[in-house]
Structure formats: structure tokens, C-alpha cells
Amino acid sequence: MGDLLKGISSFRGDVFPDHSALYRKLAREGQSPQALMISCADSRVMPETITQSGPGELFVCRNAGNIVPPFQTLNGGVSSAIEYAVVALGVRDIIICGHSDCGAMKGLCHPDALGKMPNVAAWLKHSHAAHSIVCEAYPPSLDEKEKVRAVAMENVVVQLDHLRTHPSVAAKLAKSEVTLHGWFFDIETGDVLVYDGAAARFTEIRDHQALPVAVRGRGVPHVIPATAPMAAE
Numbered sequence: 001m002g003d004l005l006k007g008i009s010s011f012r013g014d015v016f017p018d019h020s021a022l023y024r025k026l027a028r029e030g031q032s033p034q035a036l037m038i039s040c041a042d043s044r045v046m047p048e049t050i051t052q053s054g055p056g057e058l059f060v061c062r063n064a065g066n067i068v069p070p071f072q073t074l075n076g077g078v079s080s081a082i083e084y085a086v087v088a089l090g091v092r093d094i095i096i097c098g099h100s101d102c103g104a105m106k107g108l109c110h111p112d113a114l115g116k117m118p119n120v121a122a123w124l125k126h127s128h129a130a131h132s133i134v135c136e137a138y139p140p141s142l143d144e145k146e147k148v149r150a151v152a153m154e155n156v157v158v159q160l161d162h163l164r165t166h167p168s169v170a171a172k173l174a175k176s177e178v179t180l181h182g183w184f185f186d187i188e189t190g191d192v193l194v195y196d197g198a199a200a201r202f203t204e205i206r207d208h209q210a211l212p213v214a215v216r217g218r219g220v221p222h223v224i225p226a227t228a229p230m231a232a233e
């Protein structure tokens with residue numbers, strides 16, 4: 001804890017004074033973050049550092065495996081964070097960020113190692129689809145590291161699907177008021193790959209090119225033609 005206490009002291013003495021006006025403004029006016037980022041709790045994945053975000057810019061929800069449980073009426077921390085970010089704060093972008101060497105994804109690949117962690121094992125059921133996709137649709141020749149990496153990437157896509165089951169997100173997508181992003185942070189290189197939903201693959205970010213997105217809003221719904229008669233029960 002000594003290092004953390006030194007950090008607090010350094011923040012109070014060296015960092016905060018240079019940004020005190022910003023903190024005062026945020027305290028006075030409240031937050032208005034531009035995006036919600038759902039990332040893994042892994043200590044090597046630092047959303048604010050990766051995006052070089054300052055105070056008030058990023059609403060962050062972290063958990064083991066950057067998981068978004070599908071919507072259900074049972075209350076949960078991730079669901080509440082999503083609802084608050086979308087409804088109360090009006091964020092325009094939601095990012096799910098996976099990463100390399102993810103312990104949660106390793107647990108998915110080796111469930112026998114989770115014997116003493118029943119909560120982790122139960123939590124990871126929300127990622128089973130990612131594991132199944134890699135086991136059945138990827139080449140069996142993948143080595144361990146490649147397999148964990150592939151599961152982590154597929155997990156981002158699975159969680160994006162779950163995100164769309166949340167009514168607050170679905171409604172904003174229908175109104176084109178929110179965009180969903182899937183990112184993958186490589187700890188070793190510092191690279192961030194982004195999921196291109198149209199091409200169904202992760203790609204590098206290129207300067208001077210539009211950022212590929214996972215899911216765009218679809219605009220005003222056209223599922224029911226305006227002239228269609230209502231079906232009688």
C-alpha cells in the first residue's frame with residue numbers, strides 16, 4: 001500500500017494543482033463523458049491511459065473479461081452502468097475493449113482451473129459462445145497463445161451482441177443516437193485493433209481514415225410499413 005499512498009500524495013501535491021480549475025468545473029457542472037468504455041479489470045489495461053482521456057471524459061465499467069451479461073430483469077452492476085451512461089449521461093459511443101493475455105479468457109479455455117473460483121466460473125458463462133466459436137470454427141492448429149487471443153477477440157464480438165439486448169441501447173441504436181465499438185488492446189505492443197462490423201474482422205487504426213465501427217445506429221425503424229393494417233388477435 002505504500003506506493004499507493006505515495007501516489008495519492010503526489011497526485012495531491014504535484015498533479016491536482018495543475019488541473020484544479022478543471023476539477024472545480026466538473027464538480028460544479030457534473031460529468032458529461034463522451035463515451036462508455038467496458039474493459040477488463042486487468043491491471044495492465046488502463047482505459048484512460050490507452051485513450052489519453054482526462055477527468056470527466058470517459059465513463060468506465062470494468063470487470064473480469066469485459067463482459068456484458070445479456071439483458072435480464074435481475075439487477076446487475078454492468079447493466080446499471082450501461083443504463084446510466086446511455087439514459088442519464090447520453091453517451092454517444094460505447095466501447096467494449098478486450099485485450100491480449102486475458103486471464104478470464106484463459107479460464108474459459110481451462111475451466112478445470114476455476115474449481116476454487118465458482119463466481120468466476122459462473123460469470124464466464126456469458127463468454128462461452130466465444131470459446132465455442134474458436135473451438136469449432138477456427139483451425140485446430142492454433143497454439144495456446146493464439147487460441148486465447150482468438151477467444152478474447154471473439155468475446156468482444158459476443159459482448160457487442162449482448163449489448164444490443166439492453167433496451168436502452170437498442171432504442172438509441174434505432175434512433176442512430178449511439179454507436180458501438182469493439183476494441184482489442186495488445187499489452188505487449190500497445191496497439192489497439194478495432195472491430196469493423198461491416199467486414200466482420202479486427203483491423204488496425206490508420207491515420208486519416210474513418211474509424212471502423214462495430215454497429216452503427218440504423219436510423220428510424222422501418223420494420224412495419226406505415227400503411228400495413230394491424231393484425232387482429
Ligand SMILES: [Zn+2]
Nearest residue numbers: 040042102103
Ligand atoms: Zn482480461
